[in-house]
Each structure stands twice: as C-alpha cells, then as structure tokens.
Amino acid sequence: AQSVAQPEDQVNVAEGNPLTVKCTYSVSGNPYLFWYVQYPNRGLQFLLKYITGDNLVKGSYGFEAEFNKSQTSFHLKKPSALVSDSALYFCAVSHNQAGTALIFGKGTTLSVSS
Amino acid sequence: GAGVSQSPSNKVTEKGKDVELRCDPISGHTALYWYRQSLGQGLEFLIYFQGNSAPDKSGLPSDRFSAERTGGSVSTLTIQRTQQEDSAVYLCASSLGLAGGPTQYFGPGTRLTVL
Numbered sequence: 001a002q003s004v005a006q007p008e009d010q011v012n013v014a015e016g017n018p019l020t021v022k023c024t025y026s027v028s029g030n031p032y033l034f035w036y037v038q039y040p041n042r043g044l045q046f047l048l049k050y051i052t053g054d055n056l057v058k059g060s061y062g063f064e065a066e067f068n069k070s071q072t073s074f075h076l077k078k079p080s081a082l083v084s085d086s087a088l089y090f091c092a093v094s095h096n097q098a099g100t101a102l103i104f105g106k107g108t109t110l111s112v113s114s
Numbered sequence: 115g116a117g118v119s120q121s122p123s124n125k126v127t128e129k130g131k132d133v134e135l136r137c138d139p140i141s142g143h144t145a146l147y148w149y150r151q152s153l154g155q156g157l158e159f160l161i162y163f164q165g166n167s168a169p170d171k172s173g174l175p176s177d178r179f180s181a182e183r184t185g186g187s188v189s190t191l192t193i194q195r196t197q198q199e200d201s202a203v204y205l206c207a208s209s210l211g212l213a214g215g216p217t218q219y220f221g222p223g224t225r226l227t228v229l
Contacts (some may be wrong), residue, residue, distance in 0.1 A: 032216050043118075043205060044220040053218070090157065097147050099211050101159035101170060102218060
C-alpha cells in the first residue's frame with residue numbers, strides 16, 4: 001500500500017534562514033511525488049512535482065525538492081524563508097500514471113518568524 | 115484562465131438531510147477527483163472520474179455517498195442522510211488526465227457542517 005510520512009507536525013524557522021520540510025514515501029514501482037501548500041481557509045496550491053529525470057526539482061515561489069530514491073525521500077527546501085511562506089504543506093504520492101489518486105501526508109505547519 | 119471552482123463555499127445542514135456539492139473543473143481537464151479534508155483523517159481520496167466514467171470509487175466511505183459527472187465537465191457529490199461525521203471540507207481537483215500530465219489542481223473547497 002502507498003503511504004506518505006511527514007515526520008514533523010511543525011517546523012519553525014527565522015526569516016532569511018533556509019528551511020526544510022521532510023517527506024518520506026512508500027509505493028511500489030516508480031512514484032510521482034508532489035508538494036502542495038495550503039493557506040488558511042483556502043484550497044491546495046500546487047508547488048512542484050517529480051515525475052522523472054533530474055532529482056532536484058524547482059517549483060513555485062523559490063521552493064525546490066530533492067528526490068532520493070535510496071532513502072525514499074522527497075524533502076522540500078528553500079534557501080531563504082519568508083514570513084509569507086508560513087502555511088500548511090502537504091507531500092503527496094501517486095502511482096506513475098496519470099489519473100490515479102493522490103495519497104497525502106498529514107501535513108507540516110511551517111511557521112516563519114520575522 | 116479560470117481555476118477549479120466549487121459551490122457552495124459553505125454548507126450547514128441538519129443531520130439526516132441530503133446535500134449536493136458542485137465542482138467545475140478547469141476547461142479541457144478530462145480527469146476530476148473528489149477528496150475530503152478533516153481534522154481527524156487528514157486528506158482522503160473519495161472518487162476519480164475520467165470523462166463521465168468513474169474508474170475508481172474506492173474512497174467513498176459508505177453508500178450514502180455518490181457522485182456523477184455530466185458532459186465531461188461539472189461534477190456533483192451527493193451525500194444522503196448526512197451524519198455529523200460527514201462534517202469536513204470537500205475538495206475537488208482536476209487534471210489533464212490520461213492525455214496529459216498528472217498534476218492535480220484543486221478548488222477552494224466546500225466546508226460542510228452537519229448539526
């Protein structure tokens with residue numbers, strides 16, 4: 001069965017510092033991996049995805065993520081955090097074909113202090 | 115262009131009543147998904163449509179839940195005889211489906227409160 005783990009409920013970082021939000025996954029075969037962000041009372045906003053190719057994926061708002069097959073991880077990173085990055089972040093996985101359901105992690109709340 | 119839209123944004127109903135939630139996907143997106151977000155269960159998949167067909171209904175929690183999609187566009191999620199545990203945010207997403215990439219784009223959700 002597919003599963004996603006986000007081991008941290010909350011990540012706190014000071015503005016200007018680098019941030020990492022962790023994600024590990026379990027899926028048979030090669031996965032599609034995604035990061036979404038959710039602001040209060042809003043839907044999910046797509047940040048980036050890994051399908052194939054380069055393990056370092058760049059996405060919206062300066063975020064990037066690194067796919068590590070041996071560690072089954074897909075951690076979200078940003079070199080310099082902004083207060084406006086404070087939100088709820090979800091990692092998701094699906095089988096490597098279009099039209100399959102996303103399995104989400106429980107989410108990590110990122111809090112960036114000024 | 116326009117994103118995924120959902121209506122109503124909020125719905126309060128009494129236990130035992132039926133409710134209908136609507137989703138308008140991004141134009142040209144053949145795949146449509148329903149998810150549910152609740153405090154206790156996180157984000158759960160409910161059902162997936164490709165065109166008007168639903169090849170995956172595995173996430174529907176009970177036979178009180180049903181969904182349809184017409185014209186390869188609008189979808190309606192119906193919950194019959196609502197229960198308090200149905201209270202959640204219902205999210206709709208669409209993607210290019212089999213003809214394109216797997217990225218799902220989400221609507222703002224419908225917050226359902228069952229009293």
